[in-house]
Amino acid sequence: MSAPPVDDVIPTKAPVAERWSVVPLLRRLHFYAGVFVAPFLVVAAATGLLYSLAPQIDDVLYGDVLTASTTAGTPRPLAEQVAAAQAALPEGTVTSVSVPEDPELATRVVFTAPGLPEEHSKAVFVDPYTARVQGQLTTWFGSTPAATWLDELHRDLHLGETGSLYSEMAASWLWVIALGGVVLWLVRQRTARRRVRAVVLPDTKSKGVRRTRSFHASLGVWTLAGALFLSATGLTWSTYAGDNFAAALVALNAKAPVLDTALPGTSSTASGEHAEHGGGTSGGATAVAPATFDRVLDSARAAGLDGPIDIGVASEPGTAWTAAQADNTWPIRLDKVAVDPTTAAVTARTDWGDRPLLAKLSSLGIQAHMGVLFGLANQIALFLLAAAILTLVVLGYRMWWQRRPTRADRRASVGAPPRRGAWRQLPLWALVPAPLVLIAIGWAMPVLGVSLLAFLVLDGLIGLWRKRTASPAGS
Numbered sequence: 001m002s003a004p005p006v007d008d009v010i011p012t013k014a015p016v017a018e019r020w021s022v023v024p025l026l027r028r029l030h031f032y033a034g035v036f037v038a039p040f041l042v043v044a045a046a047t048g049l050l051y052s053l054a055p056q057i058d059d060v061l062y063g064d065v066l067t068a069s070t071t072a073g074t075p076r077p078l079a080e081q082v083a084a085a086q087a088a089l090p091e092g093t094v095t096s097v098s099v100p101e102d103p104e105l106a107t108r109v110v111f112t113a114p115g116l117p118e119e120h121s122k123a124v125f126v127d128p129y130t131a132r133v134q135g136q137l138t139t140w141f142g143s144t145p146a147a148t149w150l151d152e153l154h155r156d157l158h159l160g161e162t163g164s165l166y167s168e169m170a171a172s173w174l175w176v177i178a179l180g181g182v183v184l185w186l187v188r189q190r191t192a193r194r195r196v197r198a199v200v201l202p203d204t205k206s207k208g209v210r211r212t213r214s215f216h217a218s219l220g221v222w223t224l225a226g227a228l229f230l231s232a233t234g235l236t237w238s239t240y241a242g243d244n245f246a247a248a249l250v251a252l253n254a255k256a257p258v259l260d261t262a263l264p265g266t267s268s269t270a271s272g273e274h275a276e277h278g279g280g281t282s283g284g285a286t287a288v289a290p291a292t293f294d295r296v297l298d299s300a301r302a303a304g305l306d307g308p309i310d311i312g313v314a315s316e317p318g319t320a321w322t323a324a325q326a327d328n329t330w331p332i333r334l335d336k337v338a339v340d341p342t343t344a345a346v347t348a349r350t351d352w353g354d355r356p357l358l359a360k361l362s363s364l365g366i367q368a369h370m371g372v373l374f375g376l377a378n379q380i381a382l383f384l385l386a387a388a389i390l391t392l393v394v395l396g397y398r399m400w401w402q403r404r405p406t407r408a409d410r411r412a413s414v415g416a417p418p419r420r421g422a423w424r425q426l427p428l429w430a431l432v433p434a435p436l437v438l439i440a441i442g443w444a445m446p447v448l449g450v451s452l453l454a455f456l457v458l459d460g461l462i463g464l465w466r467k468r469t470a471s472p473a474g475s
Contacts, residue, residue, distance in 0.1 A: 020425060020426070020427045021425055021426075021427070022425075022426060022427070022430055023183075023184065023187055024418065024419070024422035024425050025422040025423055025425070025426060026180045026183060026184055027184055027418045027422070028417065028418040028419075028420075028422045029176070029180055030177060030180040030181055030184060031417050031418055032417065032455055032459070033173055033176060033177050033180070033455075034177060034181075034393075034396050035400065036455070037169065037170070037173040037177065037451075038393045038396060038397070040166055040167075040169045040170040040173070041170050041173075041174060041177075041389055041393055042390060042393050043157070043166060043170070044154070044166070044167055044170035044171070044234075045386040045387075045389040045390050045393075046386070046390065047150070047153045047154035047157075048154050048230075048382065048386045049382075049383055049386035049387065049390075050150055050153070050154070051147075051150045051151060051153075051154045051370075051371070052371045052379050052382040052383045052386065053379070053383070054143075054146065054147040054150050054151075054371075055371075055379065057146050057147070057150070058144050058146060058147060061144070061146050062135075062137065062144055062146075064134065064135070065106070065125050065134050065135035065136075065137060066105065066106055066125060066144075067104050067105060067106060068103070068104055068105065068106050068127045068128060068129060068134075069127050069130070069132070069134065070127065070129050070130065071103045071104055071129065072129060073129050074129070075128040075129055076128060076129065076130070076131045077291075077294050078097060078099070078107070078290070078293040078294045078297060078311075079290035079291040079293060079294050080131040080290070081097075081107050081109065081126040081128060081131050082094060082097060082109055082290035082293055083131075083290045084126055084131045084132065084133050085109035085111075085124035085126055085133060086109075086290070087133075088124055088133040088136065089111050089113065089122060089124055089136065091113055091114060092111030092112060092113035092122055093111060093112050093113075094109060094110070094111055094288055094313060095110050095111065095112055095121065095312070095313050096110045096310055096311060096312045096313060097109050097110065097293050097310075097311045098110070098142070098308065098309075098310050098311075098326065099297060099308060099309045099310075099311065100128075100308050101306075101307045101308040101327070102308075106125040106126055106127055106128065106134055107125070107126045107127075107128045108123050108124075108125055108126075108142075109123070109124045109125075109126060110122070110123050110124075110139070111123075111124065116138065117138075119140060119141065120138055120139065120140050121138070121139050121140075122136060122137075122138055122139075123136065123137050123138075123139045123142075124136050125137070154167065155167055161239065164238070164239050165239070165447060167234065167238065168234075168235070168238040168239055168240065168241060168447045169447050169451060170234070171230070171231050171234035171235045171238060171241075172231075172235065172238075172241065172445045172447045172448035172451070173448060173451070174227055174228075174230060174231040174234075175227065175228050175231040175232070176448070178220065178223070178224050178227040178228060178231070179224070179228070181217065181220045182217075182220055182221055182224050184217075185199065185217040185220065185221065186199065188217075199218070199221060200218055200221050200222065201218055202214040202215040202217075202218040202219075208402060209399055209402040209403055212395055212398050212399050212402060213399055215395055216392060216395035216396060216399065219388055219391060219392055219395070220392055222388070223385065223388045223389065223392065226381070226385040226388075227385070227389065229365070229368070229369075230369065230385065232365065233365040233366055233368070233369040234369065235445065236362055236365065236366065237366065238447075240445070240446040240447055241444065241445045241446065241447065241448075244443070244444055244445075244446075245362075249358060249359065249362070252356075252358065253356070254356040254357070254358035254359050255356070255359055256350075256355045256356075256359040256363070257350045257354050257355065258350070259322060259336045259337075259338055259348055259349075259350045260338065260347075260348040261314065261315070261319045261320040261321075261322060261338045261347075261348070262319060262320070262347075262348075263318060263319060263320055263340055263347060264340075264347065266318050266319070288313050292321070292341050293311055295339075295341070295344040296311050296321045296323055296339045296341065296344065297309060297311060297323065298344065299323070299337070299339045299344045299345070299346055300323035300337055300339065300346075303323075303337050303346050303349070304335070305323060305324075305325050305333075305335055305337060306325070306333065307325055307326075307327040307333045308325065308326045308327055309323055309324065309325060309326065310322075310323070310324045310325075310326045311323050312324070314341065320338035320339055320340055320341070320347050320348070321338070321339045321340075321341045322336060322337070322338055322339070323336065323337050323339055324336040324337075328367045328372045328373065329372060329373060329374065329375050330373050330374055332352065332364070332367070332373070333352070334352045334363070335349070335350070335351045335352055336349065336350050336351075337349045369382075399415070400414050400415045401413075401414055401415070402415070403415025403416070420459075420463055438452070
Protein backbone atom coordinates (compact mmCIF):
# COMPACT_ATOMS: atom_id res chain seq x y z
CA MET A 1 0.00 0.00 0.00
CA SER A 2 2.99 2.26 -0.41
CA ALA A 3 5.74 3.19 -2.81
CA PRO A 4 9.20 1.79 -2.14
CA PRO A 5 12.06 4.18 -1.48
CA VAL A 6 13.99 5.50 -4.45
CA ASP A 7 16.92 3.20 -3.76
CA ASP A 8 14.58 0.19 -4.22
CA VAL A 9 13.96 0.95 -7.90
CA ILE A 10 16.00 -1.34 -10.12
CA PRO A 11 18.50 0.69 -12.16
CA THR A 12 18.45 0.64 -15.92
CA LYS A 13 21.74 -1.26 -16.14
CA ALA A 14 21.07 -3.99 -13.61
CA PRO A 15 23.15 -7.14 -13.40
CA VAL A 16 21.70 -10.06 -15.30
CA ALA A 17 21.01 -11.92 -12.02
CA GLU A 18 18.67 -9.15 -10.91
CA ARG A 19 17.13 -8.26 -14.26
CA TRP A 20 14.83 -11.30 -14.48
CA SER A 21 12.56 -10.95 -11.49
CA VAL A 22 8.89 -10.65 -10.53
CA VAL A 23 9.78 -8.25 -7.69
CA PRO A 24 9.66 -5.02 -9.74
CA LEU A 25 6.17 -5.90 -11.04
CA LEU A 26 4.98 -6.80 -7.54
CA ARG A 27 6.39 -3.52 -6.26
CA ARG A 28 4.57 -1.47 -8.90
CA LEU A 29 1.33 -3.42 -8.42
CA HIS A 30 1.54 -3.04 -4.64
CA PHE A 31 2.09 0.69 -5.01
CA TYR A 32 -0.80 1.43 -7.37
CA ALA A 33 -3.21 -0.97 -5.66
CA GLY A 34 -2.35 0.61 -2.33
CA VAL A 35 -2.82 4.16 -3.55
CA PHE A 36 -6.12 3.60 -5.36
CA VAL A 37 -7.72 0.76 -3.39
CA ALA A 38 -6.72 1.87 0.10
CA PRO A 39 -9.72 4.26 0.42
CA PHE A 40 -12.04 1.29 -0.15
CA LEU A 41 -10.15 -0.67 2.51
CA VAL A 42 -10.45 2.24 4.93
CA VAL A 43 -14.23 2.31 4.54
CA ALA A 44 -14.53 -1.47 4.79
CA ALA A 45 -12.31 -1.66 7.87
CA ALA A 46 -13.99 1.27 9.62
CA THR A 47 -17.52 -0.01 9.00
CA GLY A 48 -16.46 -3.55 9.88
CA LEU A 49 -14.98 -2.27 13.12
CA LEU A 50 -18.31 -0.67 13.98
CA TYR A 51 -20.22 -3.83 13.05
CA SER A 52 -18.02 -5.89 15.37
CA LEU A 53 -19.57 -3.91 18.25
CA ALA A 54 -23.17 -4.71 17.19
CA PRO A 55 -23.94 -7.12 20.09
CA GLN A 56 -22.88 -4.52 22.66
CA ILE A 57 -24.85 -1.82 20.84
CA ASP A 58 -27.91 -4.10 20.86
CA ASP A 59 -27.56 -4.57 24.61
CA VAL A 60 -27.50 -0.83 25.16
CA LEU A 61 -30.36 0.02 22.81
CA TYR A 62 -32.65 -2.99 23.19
CA GLY A 63 -31.58 -4.69 26.41
CA ASP A 64 -35.00 -4.22 28.03
CA VAL A 65 -36.66 -5.90 25.02
CA LEU A 66 -34.19 -8.71 24.28
CA THR A 67 -33.73 -9.97 27.84
CA ALA A 68 -36.28 -11.47 30.22
CA SER A 69 -37.38 -9.27 33.10
CA THR A 70 -37.12 -12.22 35.47
CA THR A 71 -35.55 -15.67 35.49
CA ALA A 72 -37.52 -17.07 38.40
CA GLY A 73 -39.72 -20.12 38.01
CA THR A 74 -40.37 -22.38 35.02
CA PRO A 75 -40.83 -21.05 31.47
CA ARG A 76 -44.44 -20.87 30.34
CA PRO A 77 -45.60 -23.13 27.47
CA LEU A 78 -44.85 -21.77 24.02
CA ALA A 79 -48.58 -21.72 23.31
CA GLU A 80 -49.09 -19.04 25.96
CA GLN A 81 -46.12 -17.01 24.73
CA VAL A 82 -47.21 -17.18 21.09
CA ALA A 83 -50.80 -16.29 22.03
CA ALA A 84 -49.54 -13.22 23.91
CA ALA A 85 -47.48 -12.17 20.88
CA GLN A 86 -50.47 -12.66 18.56
CA ALA A 87 -52.58 -10.48 20.81
CA ALA A 88 -49.93 -7.76 20.65
CA LEU A 89 -49.74 -7.94 16.83
CA PRO A 90 -53.15 -9.12 15.60
CA GLU A 91 -52.55 -7.96 12.03
CA GLY A 92 -49.48 -10.19 11.67
CA THR A 93 -49.06 -13.87 10.82
CA VAL A 94 -46.62 -15.99 12.80
CA THR A 95 -43.83 -17.49 10.68
CA SER A 96 -41.38 -18.72 13.30
CA VAL A 97 -40.48 -18.77 16.98
CA SER A 98 -36.94 -18.64 18.38
CA VAL A 99 -36.57 -20.48 21.68
CA PRO A 100 -33.38 -19.32 23.45
CA GLU A 101 -31.02 -21.50 25.46
CA ASP A 102 -29.89 -18.61 27.66
CA PRO A 103 -32.43 -18.30 30.49
CA GLU A 104 -31.98 -14.52 30.48
CA LEU A 105 -33.12 -14.06 26.87
CA ALA A 106 -36.68 -13.43 25.74
CA THR A 107 -38.56 -15.70 23.35
CA ARG A 108 -38.76 -14.22 19.85
CA VAL A 109 -42.03 -14.64 17.92
CA VAL A 110 -41.57 -13.60 14.29
CA PHE A 111 -44.42 -12.29 12.11
CA THR A 112 -45.03 -11.16 8.60
CA ALA A 113 -47.12 -8.00 8.60
CA PRO A 114 -48.45 -5.50 6.06
CA GLY A 115 -46.18 -2.60 5.16
CA LEU A 116 -42.86 -4.23 6.07
CA PRO A 117 -39.83 -3.68 3.82
CA GLU A 118 -38.70 -6.60 1.66
CA GLU A 119 -37.03 -9.43 3.61
CA HIS A 120 -37.96 -7.78 6.92
CA SER A 121 -40.13 -9.20 9.68
CA LYS A 122 -41.74 -8.01 12.87
CA ALA A 123 -40.37 -9.70 15.99
CA VAL A 124 -42.35 -9.67 19.22
CA PHE A 125 -40.27 -10.45 22.33
CA VAL A 126 -41.98 -12.30 25.15
CA ASP A 127 -40.76 -12.94 28.70
CA PRO A 128 -40.68 -16.78 28.81
CA TYR A 129 -41.42 -16.86 32.56
CA THR A 130 -44.46 -14.55 32.58
CA ALA A 131 -45.65 -14.64 28.93
CA ARG A 132 -45.59 -10.83 29.04
CA VAL A 133 -44.79 -8.99 25.81
CA GLN A 134 -41.69 -6.84 26.32
CA GLY A 135 -41.63 -5.04 22.97
CA GLN A 136 -41.50 -5.28 19.20
CA LEU A 137 -38.70 -4.70 16.68
CA THR A 138 -38.54 -4.75 12.90
CA THR A 139 -35.82 -7.27 12.08
CA TRP A 140 -33.90 -8.39 9.00
CA PHE A 141 -33.02 -12.11 9.09
CA GLY A 142 -33.08 -11.89 12.87
CA SER A 143 -30.91 -8.76 13.15
CA THR A 144 -32.12 -5.80 15.19
CA PRO A 145 -32.60 -2.40 13.49
CA ALA A 146 -29.21 -1.17 14.74
CA ALA A 147 -27.36 -4.32 13.66
CA THR A 148 -29.16 -4.21 10.30
CA TRP A 149 -28.13 -0.58 9.78
CA LEU A 150 -24.49 -1.37 10.61
CA ASP A 151 -24.56 -4.47 8.39
CA GLU A 152 -25.89 -2.51 5.42
CA LEU A 153 -23.35 0.24 6.05
CA HIS A 154 -20.55 -2.31 5.88
CA ARG A 155 -21.98 -4.16 2.85
CA ASP A 156 -23.11 -1.36 0.58
CA LEU A 157 -23.02 2.00 2.40
CA HIS A 158 -26.85 2.01 2.21
CA LEU A 159 -26.56 2.50 -1.56
CA GLY A 160 -27.97 -0.86 -2.62
CA GLU A 161 -26.51 -2.89 -5.47
CA THR A 162 -24.23 -0.09 -6.64
CA GLY A 163 -22.80 0.46 -3.20
CA SER A 164 -22.03 -3.25 -2.76
CA LEU A 165 -19.32 -2.89 -5.42
CA TYR A 166 -17.20 -0.97 -2.93
CA SER A 167 -17.03 -3.89 -0.49
CA GLU A 168 -16.34 -6.37 -3.30
CA MET A 169 -13.58 -4.08 -4.54
CA ALA A 170 -11.99 -4.06 -1.09
CA ALA A 171 -12.31 -7.83 -0.62
CA SER A 172 -11.02 -8.54 -4.15
CA TRP A 173 -7.85 -6.51 -3.72
CA LEU A 174 -7.11 -7.11 -0.04
CA TRP A 175 -5.46 -10.49 -0.62
CA VAL A 176 -3.43 -9.12 -3.54
CA ILE A 177 -2.13 -6.17 -1.52
CA ALA A 178 -1.46 -8.29 1.58
CA LEU A 179 0.39 -11.10 -0.19
CA GLY A 180 2.32 -8.73 -2.44
CA GLY A 181 3.44 -6.59 0.49
CA VAL A 182 4.65 -9.55 2.54
CA VAL A 183 6.54 -11.03 -0.43
CA LEU A 184 8.30 -7.70 -1.05
CA TRP A 185 9.25 -7.45 2.62
CA LEU A 186 10.58 -11.01 2.76
CA VAL A 187 12.65 -10.45 -0.39
CA ARG A 188 14.12 -7.27 1.09
CA GLN A 189 14.99 -8.99 4.37
CA ARG A 190 16.50 -11.96 2.56
CA THR A 191 18.60 -9.68 0.37
CA ALA A 192 19.82 -7.88 3.48
CA ARG A 193 20.49 -11.28 5.14
CA ARG A 194 18.54 -10.34 8.24
CA ARG A 195 17.13 -12.71 10.83
CA VAL A 196 13.50 -13.64 11.43
CA ARG A 197 13.31 -11.06 14.19
CA ALA A 198 13.76 -8.29 11.63
CA VAL A 199 10.83 -9.69 9.61
CA VAL A 200 8.23 -9.77 12.38
CA LEU A 201 9.41 -6.89 14.59
CA PRO A 202 9.85 -3.25 13.48
CA ASP A 203 13.23 -1.55 13.49
CA THR A 204 12.80 1.09 16.18
CA LYS A 205 16.30 2.49 15.65
CA SER A 206 15.80 3.56 12.06
CA LYS A 207 14.38 6.94 11.11
CA GLY A 208 12.26 8.54 8.43
CA VAL A 209 10.80 6.41 5.68
CA ARG A 210 12.81 3.34 6.74
CA ARG A 211 11.24 3.44 10.19
CA THR A 212 7.74 3.85 8.75
CA ARG A 213 8.32 1.04 6.26
CA SER A 214 9.56 -1.24 9.03
CA PHE A 215 6.45 -0.69 11.14
CA HIS A 216 4.20 -1.01 8.06
CA ALA A 217 5.79 -4.26 6.92
CA SER A 218 6.02 -5.91 10.34
CA LEU A 219 2.39 -5.13 11.08
CA GLY A 220 1.51 -6.47 7.63
CA VAL A 221 3.21 -9.79 8.43
CA TRP A 222 1.20 -10.13 11.65
CA THR A 223 -2.01 -9.18 9.84
CA LEU A 224 -1.55 -11.40 6.77
CA ALA A 225 -3.57 -14.42 7.90
CA GLY A 226 -6.47 -12.28 9.10
CA ALA A 227 -6.46 -10.19 5.93
CA LEU A 228 -6.57 -13.29 3.73
CA PHE A 229 -9.41 -14.66 5.83
CA LEU A 230 -11.46 -11.45 5.55
CA SER A 231 -10.83 -11.31 1.82
CA ALA A 232 -11.87 -14.92 1.20
CA THR A 233 -14.98 -14.87 3.39
CA GLY A 234 -16.02 -11.44 2.15
CA LEU A 235 -15.85 -12.64 -1.45
CA THR A 236 -18.08 -15.66 -0.78
CA TRP A 237 -21.13 -13.43 -0.29
CA SER A 238 -20.22 -10.63 -2.66
CA THR A 239 -22.31 -9.89 -5.73
CA TYR A 240 -20.20 -11.26 -8.59
CA ALA A 241 -17.45 -13.36 -7.04
CA GLY A 242 -20.04 -14.70 -4.60
CA ASP A 243 -22.23 -15.93 -7.48
CA ASN A 244 -19.23 -17.70 -8.98
CA PHE A 245 -18.42 -19.25 -5.61
CA ALA A 246 -22.00 -20.50 -5.23
CA ALA A 247 -21.89 -21.94 -8.75
CA ALA A 248 -18.64 -23.71 -7.90
CA LEU A 249 -20.25 -25.28 -4.80
CA VAL A 250 -23.11 -26.55 -6.95
CA ALA A 251 -20.71 -27.92 -9.57
CA LEU A 252 -18.67 -29.69 -6.88
CA ASN A 253 -21.83 -30.99 -5.19
CA ALA A 254 -20.69 -29.18 -2.06
CA LYS A 255 -23.87 -27.37 -1.07
CA ALA A 256 -25.47 -28.10 2.28
CA PRO A 257 -28.20 -30.75 2.03
CA VAL A 258 -31.72 -29.31 1.91
CA LEU A 259 -34.29 -30.46 4.43
CA ASP A 260 -37.25 -32.23 2.78
CA THR A 261 -40.47 -30.81 4.27
CA ALA A 262 -42.85 -32.97 2.25
CA LEU A 263 -45.23 -34.97 4.40
CA PRO A 264 -45.65 -38.70 3.71
CA GLY A 265 -47.90 -39.23 0.71
CA THR A 266 -47.25 -35.78 -0.81
CA SER A 267 -44.79 -34.52 -3.40
CA SER A 268 -41.29 -33.54 -2.26
CA THR A 269 -40.83 -30.02 -0.97
CA ALA A 270 -37.43 -28.72 0.09
CA SER A 271 -37.02 -25.88 2.52
CA GLY A 272 -34.45 -23.28 1.52
CA GLU A 273 -31.43 -22.65 3.63
CA HIS A 274 -31.66 -19.74 6.05
CA ALA A 275 -29.57 -16.75 5.23
CA GLU A 276 -26.15 -16.86 6.89
CA HIS A 277 -26.97 -13.68 8.77
CA GLY A 278 -28.97 -15.95 11.05
CA GLY A 279 -32.49 -16.03 12.32
CA GLY A 280 -34.16 -16.37 8.93
CA THR A 281 -37.88 -17.07 8.72
CA SER A 282 -40.07 -19.13 6.47
CA GLY A 283 -40.98 -17.56 3.18
CA GLY A 284 -44.71 -17.68 3.93
CA ALA A 285 -47.07 -19.17 6.49
CA THR A 286 -50.65 -20.04 7.17
CA ALA A 287 -52.65 -19.35 10.32
CA VAL A 288 -51.42 -21.57 13.15
CA ALA A 289 -52.62 -22.86 16.49
CA PRO A 290 -50.19 -21.79 19.24
CA ALA A 291 -50.22 -25.25 20.81
CA THR A 292 -48.51 -26.66 17.71
CA PHE A 293 -45.26 -24.97 18.70
CA ASP A 294 -45.08 -27.00 21.90
CA ARG A 295 -45.63 -30.26 20.00
CA VAL A 296 -42.92 -29.43 17.44
CA LEU A 297 -40.49 -28.34 20.17
CA ASP A 298 -41.06 -31.54 22.15
CA SER A 299 -40.46 -33.63 19.01
CA ALA A 300 -37.25 -31.72 18.23
CA ARG A 301 -35.94 -32.20 21.77
CA ALA A 302 -36.81 -35.90 21.62
CA ALA A 303 -34.88 -36.10 18.34
CA GLY A 304 -31.77 -34.80 20.10
CA LEU A 305 -31.86 -31.12 19.14
CA ASP A 306 -30.59 -29.24 22.16
CA GLY A 307 -29.63 -25.59 22.62
CA PRO A 308 -31.47 -22.69 21.00
CA ILE A 309 -34.15 -23.78 18.51
CA ASP A 310 -35.83 -21.93 15.65
CA ILE A 311 -39.28 -23.38 14.90
CA GLY A 312 -40.55 -22.55 11.42
CA VAL A 313 -44.20 -22.72 10.43
CA ALA A 314 -44.95 -24.72 7.28
CA SER A 315 -44.47 -22.49 4.26
CA GLU A 316 -47.59 -23.90 2.59
CA PRO A 317 -50.45 -26.24 3.51
CA GLY A 318 -49.62 -29.94 3.51
CA THR A 319 -45.94 -29.52 4.39
CA ALA A 320 -43.99 -30.13 7.58
CA TRP A 321 -42.88 -27.60 10.14
CA THR A 322 -39.15 -27.25 10.78
CA ALA A 323 -37.09 -27.15 13.95
CA ALA A 324 -33.48 -26.06 13.57
CA GLN A 325 -30.67 -25.64 16.04
CA ALA A 326 -29.52 -22.02 15.96
CA ASP A 327 -26.24 -22.12 17.88
CA ASN A 328 -23.57 -20.47 15.70
CA THR A 329 -20.92 -20.27 18.42
CA TRP A 330 -18.21 -22.90 18.60
CA PRO A 331 -18.87 -25.79 18.89
CA ILE A 332 -21.81 -25.06 16.64
CA ARG A 333 -25.13 -26.90 16.65
CA LEU A 334 -26.99 -26.64 13.33
CA ASP A 335 -29.00 -29.85 12.96
CA LYS A 336 -32.55 -29.65 11.55
CA VAL A 337 -35.66 -31.80 11.55
CA ALA A 338 -38.99 -31.65 9.73
CA VAL A 339 -42.00 -32.35 11.94
CA ASP A 340 -45.56 -33.27 10.99
CA PRO A 341 -47.62 -30.64 12.85
CA THR A 342 -50.56 -33.01 13.27
CA THR A 343 -48.86 -36.16 14.53
CA ALA A 344 -45.65 -34.53 15.85
CA ALA A 345 -43.66 -37.20 13.98
CA VAL A 346 -40.22 -36.35 12.63
CA THR A 347 -40.41 -36.87 8.87
CA ALA A 348 -36.91 -35.81 7.74
CA ARG A 349 -33.60 -34.69 9.14
CA THR A 350 -30.34 -33.03 8.10
CA ASP A 351 -27.36 -32.80 10.44
CA TRP A 352 -24.28 -30.59 10.48
CA GLY A 353 -22.20 -33.72 9.96
CA ASP A 354 -24.01 -34.39 6.67
CA ARG A 355 -22.69 -31.22 5.08
CA PRO A 356 -19.74 -31.45 2.64
CA LEU A 357 -16.46 -30.01 3.84
CA LEU A 358 -16.68 -26.90 1.62
CA ALA A 359 -20.19 -26.17 2.87
CA LYS A 360 -18.96 -26.44 6.46
CA LEU A 361 -15.98 -24.19 5.82
CA SER A 362 -18.17 -21.63 4.08
CA SER A 363 -20.64 -21.53 6.96
CA LEU A 364 -17.90 -21.34 9.61
CA GLY A 365 -16.05 -18.65 7.68
CA ILE A 366 -19.12 -16.43 7.37
CA GLN A 367 -19.96 -16.79 11.05
CA ALA A 368 -16.38 -15.88 11.99
CA HIS A 369 -16.45 -12.92 9.56
CA MET A 370 -19.55 -11.70 11.39
CA GLY A 371 -17.89 -12.07 14.79
CA VAL A 372 -20.24 -14.82 15.97
CA LEU A 373 -18.28 -18.08 15.82
CA PHE A 374 -16.07 -17.60 18.87
CA GLY A 375 -18.15 -15.11 20.77
CA LEU A 376 -16.42 -12.18 22.43
CA ALA A 377 -12.96 -13.43 21.40
CA ASN A 378 -14.13 -13.33 17.77
CA GLN A 379 -15.34 -9.74 18.19
CA ILE A 380 -12.05 -8.65 19.74
CA ALA A 381 -10.05 -10.31 16.95
CA LEU A 382 -12.12 -8.56 14.27
CA PHE A 383 -11.80 -5.23 16.08
CA LEU A 384 -8.01 -5.55 16.26
CA LEU A 385 -7.78 -6.73 12.65
CA ALA A 386 -9.81 -3.78 11.40
CA ALA A 387 -7.68 -1.39 13.46
CA ALA A 388 -4.50 -2.98 12.04
CA ILE A 389 -5.71 -2.54 8.45
CA LEU A 390 -6.51 1.12 9.12
CA THR A 391 -3.03 1.57 10.61
CA LEU A 392 -1.39 -0.10 7.61
CA VAL A 393 -3.16 2.28 5.25
CA VAL A 394 -2.09 5.33 7.26
CA LEU A 395 1.52 4.11 7.35
CA GLY A 396 1.42 3.37 3.61
CA TYR A 397 0.27 6.87 2.75
CA ARG A 398 2.82 8.29 5.16
CA MET A 399 5.60 6.51 3.27
CA TRP A 400 4.26 7.89 0.01
CA TRP A 401 4.48 11.38 1.47
CA GLN A 402 7.92 10.82 3.08
CA ARG A 403 9.37 9.71 -0.26
CA ARG A 404 8.47 12.97 -1.99
CA PRO A 405 11.39 14.85 -3.58
CA THR A 406 12.34 17.89 -1.48
CA ARG A 407 15.13 19.42 -3.57
CA ALA A 408 14.37 22.93 -4.77
CA ASP A 409 14.66 21.90 -8.44
CA ARG A 410 12.42 18.83 -8.20
CA ARG A 411 9.90 19.26 -5.41
CA ALA A 412 6.75 17.12 -5.38
CA SER A 413 3.83 16.66 -3.03
CA VAL A 414 4.15 12.83 -2.94
CA GLY A 415 6.69 10.16 -3.78
CA ALA A 416 7.25 8.90 -7.30
CA PRO A 417 5.89 5.48 -8.27
CA PRO A 418 8.25 2.58 -9.04
CA ARG A 419 9.82 2.73 -12.48
CA ARG A 420 7.74 1.69 -15.48
CA GLY A 421 8.37 -1.38 -17.66
CA ALA A 422 8.54 -3.83 -14.76
CA TRP A 423 6.79 -6.52 -16.82
CA ARG A 424 9.82 -6.69 -19.12
CA GLN A 425 11.83 -8.12 -16.24
CA LEU A 426 9.51 -11.07 -15.77
CA PRO A 427 11.17 -14.44 -16.33
CA LEU A 428 9.82 -16.46 -19.23
CA TRP A 429 8.23 -19.03 -16.91
CA ALA A 430 6.07 -16.24 -15.42
CA LEU A 431 5.47 -14.19 -18.56
CA VAL A 432 4.03 -16.99 -20.73
CA PRO A 433 1.18 -18.18 -18.44
CA ALA A 434 0.48 -14.69 -17.06
CA PRO A 435 -2.36 -13.83 -19.51
CA LEU A 436 -4.19 -17.10 -18.77
CA VAL A 437 -3.79 -16.63 -15.03
CA LEU A 438 -5.11 -13.08 -15.23
CA ILE A 439 -8.10 -14.18 -17.32
CA ALA A 440 -8.92 -16.93 -14.81
CA ILE A 441 -8.66 -14.55 -11.84
CA GLY A 442 -10.72 -11.95 -13.68
CA TRP A 443 -13.44 -14.50 -14.39
CA ALA A 444 -13.56 -15.72 -10.80
CA MET A 445 -13.39 -12.20 -9.35
CA PRO A 446 -14.84 -9.85 -11.98
CA VAL A 447 -14.45 -6.67 -9.93
CA LEU A 448 -10.75 -7.42 -9.50
CA GLY A 449 -10.38 -8.18 -13.20
CA VAL A 450 -12.17 -5.04 -14.40
CA SER A 451 -10.36 -2.75 -11.97
CA LEU A 452 -6.99 -4.28 -12.86
CA LEU A 453 -7.71 -3.73 -16.55
CA ALA A 454 -8.65 -0.13 -15.76
CA PHE A 455 -5.34 0.32 -13.91
CA LEU A 456 -3.41 -1.06 -16.90
CA VAL A 457 -5.23 1.18 -19.39
CA LEU A 458 -4.76 4.26 -17.19
CA ASP A 459 -1.11 3.43 -16.64
CA GLY A 460 -0.60 3.00 -20.38
CA LEU A 461 -2.29 6.30 -21.18
CA ILE A 462 -0.19 8.11 -18.57
CA GLY A 463 2.94 6.55 -20.04
CA LEU A 464 2.05 7.68 -23.56
CA TRP A 465 1.25 11.19 -22.34
CA ARG A 466 4.54 11.48 -20.47
CA LYS A 467 6.46 10.14 -23.46
CA ARG A 468 4.89 12.71 -25.76
CA THR A 469 5.39 15.62 -23.35
CA ALA A 470 9.01 14.56 -22.76
CA SER A 471 9.80 14.50 -26.50
CA PRO A 472 11.65 17.58 -27.88
CA ALA A 473 9.42 20.06 -29.71
CA GLY A 474 9.09 19.31 -33.39
CA SER A 475 10.59 15.84 -33.15
